[in-house]
Amino acid sequence: MAMGGAGPLLQRLDELARPAVTLAVDGQVVTALEGDTVLTAVLLHGAVLRQSEFGDGPRAGFCLMGACQDCWVWTEQGTRLRACSTPVTPGLRIVTLEVPWPRLG
């Protein structure tokens, strides 16, 4: 089996019977399930959560427990979210590709 490619990073194994929630990730509509975190929602559709500020490439979180802070994404309004500990909410619009201006905090 060839690894990599464009597919999602995470794989759902169970708990499929939850209501759907839609959010926008970099302008694209993404469907998640109630109870998913923002990190889960993004990584079930792709393999990148954010870009390192230091030019060393993409990141996709690491600890999932709010300790490494390697999963920050931004809402279109410029609010910072820790993707691994923020549940999805209907209508949430986030950006992963660039940090919006003004960059608060």
Place this chain on the structure above:
Amino acid sequence: MAAPRVIVVGAGPAGTRAAEVLVAAGLRPLVIDEAADNGGQIYRRQPAGFRRRAEALYGTEAGRARAVHGVFSALRGRIEHWPQSLAWQLRDGALQVERGGRAHRLEFDRIILATGATDRLLPIPGWTRPGAFSLGAAQIALKAQACAIGRRVVFLGSGPLLYLVAAQYVKAGATVAAVLDTAPASARRAALPLMASRPSLLVKGAALLWRLKRAGVPVHHGVTPLRIEGESRVTGVVFRDSTGRERRLEGDAVGMGWHLRAESQLADLAGCAFDFDPVSRQWLPRIDVDGRSSVDGVYLAGDGVRLAGADGAELGGRLAALAVLQDLGLPAPAGVDAAALRRGLARMERFRQGLAIAFPWPGELIAALPDETLVCRCEAITAGQLRRGATTLEAPEMNRAKAFTRVGMGRCQGRFCGIAGAEILSAARGEPMQAAGRIRSAAPVKPLPVAIELETP
């Protein structure tokens, strides 16, 4: 006399049992936890709307999980419970807490810190690539989100959690490419006499290995991890096996971890004394047998101070609460026997020592990391930069190195690079690891929301 104000930080097994004893003695403690619900790491609850049963989530520990959750539920109404609240500073007899974007300064008579642990990490080339996660993360994805971290997962590291999480993945229907343990098989045999102090755990460990074997998952002991491959995401892991042969495993995800690292920042901010623990090879707050720290009024319990596992955390939580009661001049509640709790903890301490022998921390691998390896994920600082800092910049210990190279100044505050940084510094200078000292904690212990309103007490 007004009722004494007691705060418990952490609602895992240690914090839950501490609160239970305090309530039984007639107190009404405030229990603070950053998480949305109680349970802590091992007994982490799934979000509302998830339906899996405790057996599916916690396996052989389902009974204990139910018991700890049940105790906490029974405490509701008899404690103050602040979930989703971050305790971010502890100084001058007051705890600073962020709750829903508001800052609270809470004074207390006694405080029990039951803040648990996070994964202990060894940086290896490629560990920042999408698809590389901590072992704890791999488990949280499964427990709290019913997801696997990839289609074909390599588990890499050492310690009981390595086998546990791999077996949990197999049970949940995920594909596990292999388990790569840096500990040689001979280490486990050497540790048997100490680990025999908890035979039931040995049996559970054997059952995990059996499940992996039955599923056809290769288990390699004594490996040397060389790199995680892939540019935009993980595509495989390259390692040297115990015979010295270089091998490559195909996989799109890695769950990696080397046992645990105590979450001890609040104790540090409070001014508690720390000692270097040669067993776990990390700095831990100093406590007496019952959990009293060196600072009056500050008590410690659970994996944040002893790394004795979940059962040990329950005992430690009860003991710390008994110490609080004793120091307040209050009688212990009936049925809680300090001597029996201490005996139980002593047994777990022997087991902990056995674990450290069976699954040793491979500090020597860090010393051998290629210069270009990113050690600090937050600020992209490499092993080479740290080595140059250690020798040319005269940075004899972590806090000087931190000032020179910024390692440990990123937003994780050294949680994931601090131990590796100390190994690199000390190796570069030819000194024992403890000579590098430890990174001093800074408030806030985790980044706060941007706009935080200060509440006047």
